[in-house]
Amino acid sequence: MLLIVPADPLRPRRPDEHFAPEAHAARDAGVEVAVVDHDALARGDDVARAVSRVSAEGVAVYRGWMLRSERYAAFAAALARRGVVLRTTGEQYRRGHELPGWYPDLAELTPRSAWTVGTGRGDFDRARDALGGGAAVLRDFSKSMKHHWHEAAYIPDLDDGDAAWRVASRFLDLRGDDLVGGLVLRTFERFATAEVRTWWVDGVCVLSGAHPDSPHDTPPEAFDPRTVGASVAALGLPFVTVDLALRADGVWRIVELGDGQVSDRPSTVAPAAFVGALFGPAT
Template sequence: MATTTATTTVLYCSDPLHERRADAHFAAEARQLRAAGGTALLIDHDALLAGDAGRAVARVPEGAGALWYRGWMIPADRYAELDAALRGRGGELAVTPEAYRRAHELPGWYETFAGLTPVSGWLPTGQGVAPDREGLAALAAGLPPGAAVVKDYVKSRKHEWDEACYVPDLADPAALHRVVARFVELQGEFLTGGVVLRAFEDFVAAQEAAAEVRVWWRDGTPRMLTAHPDSPVAEVPAPDLEPVRAAVEALDCPFVTTDLALRADGVWRVVEVGDGQVSDLHREADRAAFVGFLTADQALLCTPSPSGTTPA
């Protein structure tokens, strides 16, 4: 069994209405961390997003040392401000700002996972600013002909699939611009980095199993398999992780998630990469197992159990 240490400290977002409590979404995980001997500290996520990193970390004690974060997504620039504010108090994030951006934003991880993930291209753009038709046509020319999906560097709007996500034919410039413009409009202030086009691939799901498998990697080792948080079921198949392992090792980030889906031709594909600190757990995931590998001194090889967790 992996050992845990009392020195593992994790920053959680505080509840906006009860600043001395962890946000309800992360409260069970914070309790599990304390039960495992770790320390849960609180930051003000709203203050951080508003640009006041000093106020955000006001409840973090001086000299806290290395700190993990587990909470709502943070833009990469704000994450760097969080790290700087913590360093001013004798602490520092276990995942550097450079590593966070590399895993969190598609342009940071795409080349490392080329061949394992749908062909993609991107255009930087400001919030509320949709690229013009000419720019989008040039971007689309770098993708295979056919359909594509639209997202920004971090998120899509898959729940508005026909309106702001799916482009049936990249050769239709009017439809491409319409979907991208609507995506940018709906993302609003939350648009991150720019517009991404990804070649559409046909994915299938095994009967009574999640369509997407989320793999949690600690120091290049797969430690836990869970269903994607949006999945209505918790059971997951066990994909071949060896090709993905090589890419995760090359990415060289300490805490990473990869979302995998089975293409119709039987090939497992990486549909998303993320920093594990801001990746959500499925509601039925084993939080004790999750906290166990987060606090572990040494990574263990992942042998998925039927529930998708790593056996002790």
């Protein structure tokens, strides 16, 4: 197994500082590490050069910054030409990274959602009508702007179309060229706990702990990721994260599912423990 991480932009032979602890832990565990030029991958202008430092062959896992699904697919194809097979295929990455890919299979376990194909007011209003009234949270296919909660994420009343569109317009301004897919509206649910991030390899939960946004909030003692295990396993995705929170009525809900390769590791999870969960015990 090979671990691939982004290169440091200033020292291209070394791992990016953010992923260096995982790279070092992987090497200590006997896992080979290679670096790629993330900026070139994100631009998509010279993918062959971006992966030119990957010399080993075999099955690989990427741990790095988010890539658009089409860029990830090009990344996977460029590696395949070098004899490297990403454990997560391009189609699997899209299903885990973009909400429309996983939502239909988990609809009973996560807030009700509707989304657009375009980003115009008409598209938005059709999604708003489909979801119905009440409060909602806005995002795109892969990311919200929850740190801009009141101006670009939270919609108090979907029936107020003009006010809802002002939130959507601000969201579009903030996301700009980084927008992925269309606009997603999700029914607002009130949670009683911070989010818990769980990591799943081949449908098995290998690690659970705090969410990166609240790294010191440990999961409640009663938390059991197996409550969603069968549904997550049925997705058939090789490496994903599932973020859960306890709703005010005592029901655990899936807040987000993401591709594990581009999901952040909370600072309170030791790199060695993370690598051990992902690759198995040290060799």
